[in-house]
Amino acid sequence: MSNTTDDRLAPILNELKLDLISKNHIVENASKRKEIARTFISDTITVPTADMYAYATLATLGDDVYYEPSTAALEAHIAKITGKEAGLFVSSGTLSNQLALRSHLLQPPYSVLLDNRAHINKYEAGGAAFHSGAQTIAIEPANQHHLTLEEIxxxxxxxxxxxFAPTEVVALENTLNGTIMPQDEILRISEYVHSVGIKFHLDGARIWHVAVETGTPLKELCEPFDSVSVCFSKGLGAPVGSCLVGTKDLITKARRFRKLFGGGMRQTGVLAACAAYSLSHNLPQLVRVHALTKRLEAGLEEIGVKILSRAETCMVFYDPSSVGVTYDEIAQRGSAHPEPLILGGSRLVVHIQTSEEAVEDFLSIVRQLAQEKKDAGFVPTDDAAAGAFKDVYVRRAAKIPK
Known part of the structure; x- marks a missing residue:
């Protein structure tokens, strides 16, 4: 190449350069990890550890649209432990659920029956209608906990x-808002649904929590379903990824739809390795997560705060109006703390990177506010305890990520 060509090319190359690594990235990342340890809005905000990063660099470098060895090994492992024939690694739980529905459903009109609080119904941007042309039939459980066979x-x-649009898929979620659906009820529903020739899907984004809390093998939890979606980036702390499992025919179809939806990825080995690391090293931490969530619940009850939905796994929903306190007051006091807390309304989520100090600081703030209200003359009553937040799954401004 001549010097003249070099001279003309240099400005273009210089314009395209990008260095996004901050000179202070070590300090900034340490600060972010500290912030995450004090954040109660979701378990999606966890970040990879240095050990997870190191493990990821050892993964294979294939192209997953063609064949990627580390990703294929992850898919085979998830299929094995869930008792299914095949698996498909995807970028998100939303994509996994939507691929399952699109692969089960053939020609409209048809409907999908589910819990009105389900992620598929509320937090996937109307994907069932857009991608599959499906009507959703959303049921509010009478027991405010889980759907029953009779409601189905x-x-x-x-x-x-x-x-009418005939129902062709029944979809459940377990856990749903942190609560565990009874396995005997799932079995009853499964037997009925399959007896009438309908497919049965599980959004098992946090099914790991069920396995750990109940001591039930994952295969047993997933056996009643034709397809299951599991997530690595929520409770397990991987940066990206979910996996859809089912029959070989279903996964073959889902792989084609993944490409059609624009979800085919290239060098996914590093992401698959993070997921594998999370299964081996992060999943056991859920025992501590559940214990810490129950500590959070017990502390709130000691103060006199009303519990709206109990700490069955990693979430607890509460209403502080029973002690005269509002969510905004708690959030403001939390953000003003020397080591700020990040809060989001009635839902508190504990994750593998939540610190015990954050839980104690949160309880201290609520305790202090409750005492201030009491000193100012607030007297708890049944009406106050019944309070404004009867919907046990309120999310502040409806903007908190799943």
């Missing part, structure tokens, strides 16, 4: 009447 039977559409 009362709302399912099995009819040749042209006015």
């Amino acid at each position: 039977k009362n709302n399912i559409i099995i009819s040749s009447d042209v006015h």
